[in-house]
Amino acid sequence: MLDIQQLRSDLDHVTRELAKRGFAFPADAFNALEAERKIVQTQTQELQAQRNSASKKIGQAKSKGEDVTAIMAEVAHLGDALKAAEDHLEQIQQQLQKILLEVPNLPHTTVPEGKDEIHNVQIRRWGESRTFDFAIQDHVSVGEGLALLDFETAAKLSGARFSLMKGGLARLHRALAQFMLDTHTQEHGYVETYVPYLVNRDSLRGTGQLPKFEADLFSVHAGSGPTEGQEKLPDYHLIPTAEVPITNMVRDTIVPLEALPLKFVSHTPCFRSEAGSYGRDTRGLIRQHQFDKVELVHIVHPDQSYEALEQLVGHAEKILQKLELPYRVMALCTGDMGFSATKTYDIEVWLPAQNTYREISSCSNCEAFQARRMQARFRGENGKPALLHTLNGSGLAVGRTLVAVLENYQNADGSVTIPAALKPYMNGLDQLGSSGGK
RNA sequence: GGAGAGAUGGCCGAGUGGUCGAAGGCGCUCCCCUGCUAAGGGAGUAUAGGCUCAAAAAGCUUAUCGAGGGUUCGAAUCCCUCUCUCUCCGCCA
Numbered sequence: 001m002l003d004i005q006q007l008r009s010d011l012d013h014v015t016r017e018l019a020k021r022g023f024a025f026p027a028d029a030f031n032a033l034e035a036e037r038k039i040v041q042t043q044t045q046e047l048q049a050q051r052n053s054a055s056k057k058i059g060q061a062k063s064k065g066e067d068v069t070a071i072m073a074e075v076a077h078l079g080d081a082l083k084a085a086e087d088h089l090e091q092i093q094q095q096l097q098k099i100l101l102e103v104p105n106l107p108h109t110t111v112p113e114g115k116d117e118i119h120n121v122q123i124r125r126w127g128e129s130r131t132f133d134f135a136i137q138d139h140v141s142v143g144e145g146l147a148l149l150d151f152e153t154a155a156k157l158s159g160a161r162f163s164l165m166k167g168g169l170a171r172l173h174r175a176l177a178q179f180m181l182d183t184h185t186q187e188h189g190y191v192e193t194y195v196p197y198l199v200n201r202d203s204l205r206g207t208g209q210l211p212k213f214e215a216d217l218f219s220v221h222a223g224s225g226p227t228e229g230q231e232k233l234p235d236y237h238l239i240p241t242a243e244v245p246i247t248n249m250v251r252d253t254i255v256p257l258e259a260l261p262l263k264f265v266s267h268t269p270c271f272r273s274e275a276g277s278y279g280r281d282t283r284g285l286i287r288q289h290q291f292d293k294v295e296l297v298h299i300v301h302p303d304q305s306y307e308a309l310e311q312l313v314g315h316a317e318k319i320l321q322k323l324e325l326p327y328r329v330m331a332l333c334t335g336d337m338g339f340s341a342t343k344t345y346d347i348e349v350w351l352p353a354q355n356t357y358r359e360i361s362s363c364s365n366c367e368a369f370q371a372r373r374m375q376a377r378f379r380g381e382n383g384k385p386a387l388l389h390t391l392n393g394s395g396l397a398v399g400r401t402l403v404a405v406l407e408n409y410q411n412a413d414g415s416v417t418i419p420a421a422l423k424p425y426m427n428g429l430d431q432l433g434s435s436g437g438k
Numbered sequence: 439g440g441a442g443a444g445a446u447g448g449c450c451g452a453g454u455g456g457u458c459g460a461a462g463g464c465g466c467u468c469c470c471c472u473g474c475u476a477a478g479g480g481a482g483u484a485u486a487g488g489c490u491c492a493a494a495a496a497g498c499u500u501a502u503c504g505a506g507g508g509u510u511c512g513a514a515u516c517c518c519u520c521u522c523u524c525u526c527c528g529c530c531a
Contacts, residue, residue, distance in 0.1 A: 063456070
């Protein structure tokens with residue numbers, strides 16, 4: 001959520017900045033509502049002040065045993081007018097709030113301007129893509145060839161966009177997550193967290209998924225759910241990313257200055273309905289309703305958030321370096337960034353079968369956008385509470401990392417070499433072969 | 439699932455219709471006193487808004503005692519709904 005003060009004082013600038021990311025701010029509607037709000041709020045508060053002082057007088061008079069019917073009469077007519085004014089004000093505030101909650105964050109000045117991903121800018125590249133002297137297979141063929149990846153059965157169990165892994169592949173998937181968690185906790189100073197996978201609406205509003213992106217979420221009703229014909233909001237939503245529960249840990253809290261920065265890591269499944277992505281990446285593990293991710297979150301002092309963003313990206317990159325997987329880091333352009341971000345780096349891993357780089361991590365600074373929604377604050381140097389800055393990034397998407405390993409480490413005979421960094425997590429196993437790596 | 443108790447400021451805790459944004463204590467800040475890391479005295483110490491103002495300062499004002507609604511001229515206090523916490527019973531990985 002943007003700062004309403006900034007919208008009031010600097011609307012042209014804000015509108016221009018939002019246009020860069022393809023968002024048309026309803027400036028006229030906003031201005032009209034603001035003008036009305038000002039009048040109605042002043043009027044409401046005036047009536048409240050009258051009522052308060054009259055009531056006070058009644059109290060004083062009564063305690064002295066005086067007759068109060070005169071003052072009572074004076075205040076009698078206030079009731080209806082006050083009620084009407086309060087309702088009107090409430091209605092205006094709600095409309096303003098509705099607008100505000102659906103406005104995306106402003107892009108940082110260093111973000112390249114552009115409409116879509118073709119305008120993203122490569123920041124750096126790491127590693128050399130391996131040359132293959134045989135016809136390479138994509139990860140689906142590799143996994144199915146080893147009889148360790150089974151989309152057909154997954155479809156029977158659940159439907160499209162679900163997967164089933166077995167044997168050494170399931171183990172490798174687990175190994176990746178463990179390896180990432182260990183690296184981030186032991187080398188990068190993150191606190192490991194285990195979090196709820198079902199969250200309430202307040203949390204989703206806090207990080208920006210609600211109210212705008214409900215269609216992307218899976219919702220859950222407790223027990224038998226709403227009865228016939230009855231509208232009832234879902235009790236919970238499945239988390240689309242661990243960013244939601246982790247970041248919301250500081251919702252409605254004031255973090256002591258000396259506790260900053262907070263750095264959390266969590267390995268969770270993520271659930272996305274992928275509404276609006278029909279036909280995209282239908283083959284394989286790339287786009288699933290359920291996938292695992294190791295998520296990194298920083299909660300920091302506002303002065304330090306851009307420094308933290310660079311660190312965060314570096315921590316995610318470190319995983320790919322250790323796995324010896326080639327990647328590049330992209331600065332997303334204004335039009336390609338997510339709702340809550342001021343600045344985002346995507347890390348894209350090399351997928352030889354697609355002959356391209358694919359997103360495997362997305363690291364964003366949200367500045368105070370989420371903190372404002374969450375009322376997540378710290379007590380500043382002057383003793384006053386101020387909004388924190390929040391950042392999040394994947395470190396990494398486990399399923400997609402598995403894809404990268406399968407494709408980059410495949411061999412001519414259909415086996416897959418285990419990256420050296422993962423061997424300790426694979427009981428010393430060298431490769432996934434026809435034995436299935438049991 | 440059943441029965442009961444509770445939710446007040448940074449913390450503890452009083453307050454059951456009227457100068458209550460809230461006693462008292464602790465903590466913290468400043469000042470005074472005190473010949474030494476003690477004791478004492480005094481003052482201050484919530485948050486988010488709105489309006490006036492070029493702005494700052496300042497002033498005026500509103501809201502907030504778990505959340506939302508209601509009763510009332512007036513609600514921390516009374517009524518209703520919800521959430522959460524605790525205790526006991528049941529069930530359970």
